[in-house]
Amino acid sequence: MTEESAHYWQHPDLPGVDLLRAHYVRHTFGKHTHDSYVLASITSGVEAFHYRGGLEVAPAGSVALVEPDRLHTGHAGVPDGWSYQVLYPGAAQIAAVAAELGAAPGSPGFGTAVVQDDELTRLVLQTHQAAEQNQVLAASTLLRLALARAVSRHSSQRLVRPVSGSGLEAASAARDLLASRLEQPPTLEQLADAVGARPFPLLRAFRDAYGLPPHAWLTQQRVRTARTLLDTGASPADVAVAVGFVDQAHLTRHFRRIVGVPPGAYRRARKNVQETIGRSPAA
Structure with missing residues (x-):
């Protein structure tokens, strides 16, 4: 892929967090800083950047972690460039997450600028996906999990889990x-x-x-409610809207994953069973 592309945006339900999905080949970032943190999940190629007095290399599958107000650059580390999905959470957000995890007051730093962490990679990418699909509970939850993962696994501060009630x-x-x-x-x-x-x-x-985390429980509850509505004869398209899925395809994907069959097939099978029961001779 030689064409460059970039989409820099904000989601209204993720206040204070910028998002970037980009593919760069020839583009280079000159020396600059951010007033936010940077969590950049490299999805293909290699990014290289000067940071804290050295050259960092972030290959596909890694996450680059940059602290606020730290001078750095950015350029392709291989001829084909690199693709990445980036979260730019504010310093206050990271500090709040760190405090909930038991860190000392203040904004934590990261001991390593490039980490191999499959779980953090997954969370960054899933935050993007949920935000793009306007799944606000999932996006905010996945963002919080991504920040907590980055702080708990890669912060240079020692964390002590606070004592709390059962909740x-x-x-x-x-x-x-x-x-x-x-x-x-x-x-x-x-x-x-x-x-x-x-x-x-x-x-x-x-x-x-x-x-389950709240967003996953919500999906299960939506599917459970969808089954009830399908049992009454409602169409999958109407059911998708009624339970909060983006569209019928979104309902179908989750319904099939949880129930095992698409909603249309479930509705037809349930209708056949109900008709059969209705034709059964009285005892």
């Missing part, structure tokens, strides 16, 4: 709120605020209580 009451209240707002779920931050908790402790308590 079951907050998790239960959050579950009930999500169940009532399938079509327009809150972000993780809004959900935590609504139940009087902080985002990361709520996320941890919710996962402990129900086995």
Whole structure:
């Protein structure tokens, strides 16, 4: 791929975070700084950049971590260039996540500029995907998990997990709120605020209580509700809108993953069973 492309944007439900998806071949970044952190997941090729007095090389599958106000550059490390997806979280966001994880006050630094961390890579990419699909709860949750992963695994500060209660009451209240707002779920931050908790402790308590993070539980609940609506004869297209999926294709993907068959096939099979039962002779 020789054509260069770049899409730099913000999602309204991820305040204070810029996002960049780009492919560069000839483009070079001169010496510059950011007032935010940089979490750059390299998806193909190699990026090279001067940083903290040395040359860093970030191949595909790695994540580049740059601190605020640190002078750095950027250029292709191979002739074909590099592609990446980048999160630019503000210093206050990283500091808040670090505090929830038990770090000392202040903005943490990263001991290594380029890390091999498959989980962090996955979280950065999934945050982008969820934001692009306007899945606000998933995007805000995945962002929080990505920041927590970066801080907990790669911060140069020592973290001590804070002692807290079980959080079951907050998790239960959050579950009930999500169940009532399938079509327009809150972000993780809004959900935590609504139940009087902080985002990361709520996320941890919710996962402990129900086995899934809130956005994954929401997807399961949407599919569960979709099944009920399909049983009444509603069309998959109408059901997708009713339970908050982007479109029928979005419903189909998750429905098939959880139920095992597409919603149309499920609806037809259920209709046949109900018709058969209706024709059964009385006892």
